[in-house]
Amino acid sequence: MGKISKETVARPLILVTNDDGISAHGIRFLVDVMQELGAIVVVAPNSPQSGMGHAITIGNTLRLDETDIFGSKVRAFECSGTPVDCVKLAKCIVLEGKKPDLVVSGVNHGSNSSISVLYSGTMSAAIEAAIEGIPSIGFSLCDYSPNADFSHAKEHIKQLAFQVLKSGLPAGVTLNVNIPAKSKTKIRGIKICRQAKAKWQELFEERKDPHGRRYFWMKGSFINQDKVEDTDEWALQNNYIAVVPVMFDLTAYYAIPTISAEWEMKLS
Amino acid sequence: MGKISKETVARPLILVTNDDGISAHGIRFLVDVMQELGAIVVVAPNSPQSGMGHAITIGNTLRLDETDIFGSKVRAFECSGTPVDCVKLAKCIVLEGKKPDLVVSGVNHGSNSSISVLYSGTMSAAIEAAIEGIPSIGFSLCDYSPNADFSHAKEHIKQLAFQVLKSGLPAGVTLNVNIPAKSKTKIRGIKICRQAKAKWQELFEERKDPHGRRYFWMKGSFINQDKVEDTDEWALQNNYIAVVPVMFDLTAYYAIPTISAEWEMKLS
Numbered sequence: 188m189g190k191i192s193k194e195t196v197a198r199p200l201i202l203v204t205n206d207d208g209i210s211a212h213g214i215r216f217l218v219d220v221m222q223e224l225g226a227i228v229v230v231a232p233n234s235p236q237s238g239m240g241h242a243i244t245i246g247n248t249l250r251l252d253e254t255d256i257f258g259s260k261v262r263a264f265e266c267s268g269t270p271v272d273c274v275k276l277a278k279c280i281v282l283e284g285k286k287p288d289l290v291v292s293g294v295n296h297g298s299n300s301s302i303s304v305l306y307s308g309t310m311s312a313a314i315e316a317a318i319e320g321i322p323s324i325g326f327s328l329c330d331y332s333p334n335a336d337f338s339h340a341k342e343h344i345k346q347l348a349f350q351v352l353k354s355g356l357p358a359g360v361t362l363n364v365n366i367p368a369k370s371k372t373k374i375r376g377i378k379i380c381r382q383a384k385a386k387w388q389e390l391f392e393e394r395k396d397p398h399g400r401r402y403f404w405m406k407g408s409f410i411n412q413d414k415v416e417d418t419d420e421w422a423l424q425n426n427y428i429a430v431v432p433v434m435f436d437l438t439a440y441y442a443i444p445t446i447s448a449e450w451e452m453k454l455s
Numbered sequence: 456m457g458k459i460s461k462e463t464v465a466r467p468l469i470l471v472t473n474d475d476g477i478s479a480h481g482i483r484f485l486v487d488v489m490q491e492l493g494a495i496v497v498v499a500p501n502s503p504q505s506g507m508g509h510a511i512t513i514g515n516t517l518r519l520d521e522t523d524i525f526g527s528k529v530r531a532f533e534c535s536g537t538p539v540d541c542v543k544l545a546k547c548i549v550l551e552g553k554k555p556d557l558v559v560s561g562v563n564h565g566s567n568s569s570i571s572v573l574y575s576g577t578m579s580a581a582i583e584a585a586i587e588g589i590p591s592i593g594f595s596l597c598d599y600s601p602n603a604d605f606s607h608a609k610e611h612i613k614q615l616a617f618q619v620l621k622s623g624l625p626a627g628v629t630l631n632v633n634i635p636a637k638s639k640t641k642i643r644g645i646k647i648c649r650q651a652k653a654k655w656q657e658l659f660e661e662r663k664d665p666h667g668r669r670y671f672w673m674k675g676s677f678i679n680q681d682k683v684e685d686t687d688e689w690a691l692q693n694n695y696i697a698v699v700p701v702m703f704d705l706t707a708y709y710a711i712p713t714i715s716a717e718w719e720m721k722l723s
Contacts, residue, residue: 235514237513237514238510238511238512238513238514239508239510240507240508240509240510240511240539240579241508241509241510241573241574242506242507242508242509242510242537242574243506243508243574243673244506244673245505245506245673246503246505246506248662248670248671248672249659249670249671249672249673250668250670250671251669251671269510271508271574272673275657275659275673276659276671279657279658279659280659280661280671302586302703304705305509305579305582305586305703305705306509306510306511306539311508311573314573318570318573318654319654350717350718354717356710356714357707357709357710357713357714359707360707360710363705377718379711379714379715379718381704381706381708381711382704382705382706384704386586386587389543389547390547391517391543391544391547391548393548394516400518401519402516402517402518403516403517403518403519403544403548404516404517405511405512405513405517405540405543430714430718431705431706432706432707432710432711432714433705433706433707434705434706434707434710435570435573435705436649436650436652437572437573437631437650437699437701437702437703437705438649438650438699438700438701438702439625439627439628439700439701439702440649441625442624442625442628442700442702443647443649443700445625446624446625446647446698446700447647449618449622450618450645450647450698
């Protein structure tokens, strides 16, 4: 398979985005780290977009406004749309069609491991970059607090981004990087993993509005059905950084022969 | 791999949803067809949710209101959320935890073939059902018109849904079914395909609001980079119904050995 190789990168151009919104601590941290590796452009949502998955804005208008939120030296834009909108607007409008050398998304406040990759705006921004053939990484910290401490992740994030800038990634692949929350124990290293078989068990809390009409809040608990050692969940529980190579070709190739054999004759 | 088998289905329970909204012609058509196969429950968005991908509503409240839009004999609910929210609310609240025998989503007004599977709320509803272990199908007609003619698709849709009710689907798999728009030529049959390598080339149209501030509309044209005969795009162009088995495990397994070999040593 092809490689998006960046063997010699002088001063790479790095696009930074996220889903928690441009004012989140996680993106500020990521901007600081990426400035040590290249020239930065930020295009991020102007409001929280957690759980937006691969949503795009097609039935509504989009705003894109320059901001000095990261100081006068960082070119930054806030966007009214989703994380995927941000990547598209960055490419087409801000960079006028020029491809950045790397897209990084995050650092998300909260895990995006396992099945959460599907719901995550952070990861969808990284996937959108991969669709465009741009090497990309989504970073998430397993700590949902708005004031989470990202400091222990700094060198690892820098190393991973440097590695992707240097060696590229297989075509059609992005990385889902989840980092254990800060604790007294040092991170044990990095594991390349598969997505654990897990799901969210949602529970809806029913309430009544002041007019007596019901409404719901979605809550959920994460159910890990997969305790095997090659999963992202195992890695995180054992204090490793979990790196899952993620693809956007959703074809279940293994199912094609069975379904073809059973169905095509009957249905043609 | 396991089978979600439904060998003997007396009067199956079928959940119907979509992303164009509960008042779209496509879902009305699907409700009519599914009534010939089983008992129906509808939970669908109360507004258009095209392009919402796998978004869920976590930072806001959700409404779920019963409606007689399909007549007094069809139990139906409209929801303020996304297609994935609809599946979750259907399972937890409307069906009180009981799993339907089949979830069908659509019929979408417009193609969801190839890379569009990622952006499609129609398909995300079907994927969400698959995560829950419920056999599911997303149906889309390659005609964006709100007044599209679905009639030529009826027997095919019925046959596909019947086949899934009868034989189940491999675990972790849903079907992305795209149907050629009605034309003078009869549909040639059904092809089990892979997702074509294609993408949307977006183009943003910049406008000024009445206050002189700029905003954008997203437009796009579909670029098919993959002309091979085993793809959904080829099938559709040759007047076949394209059926892609779709999975929610996004792990790029083929990339794990390469990345592990190159990275783990250096990064641990």
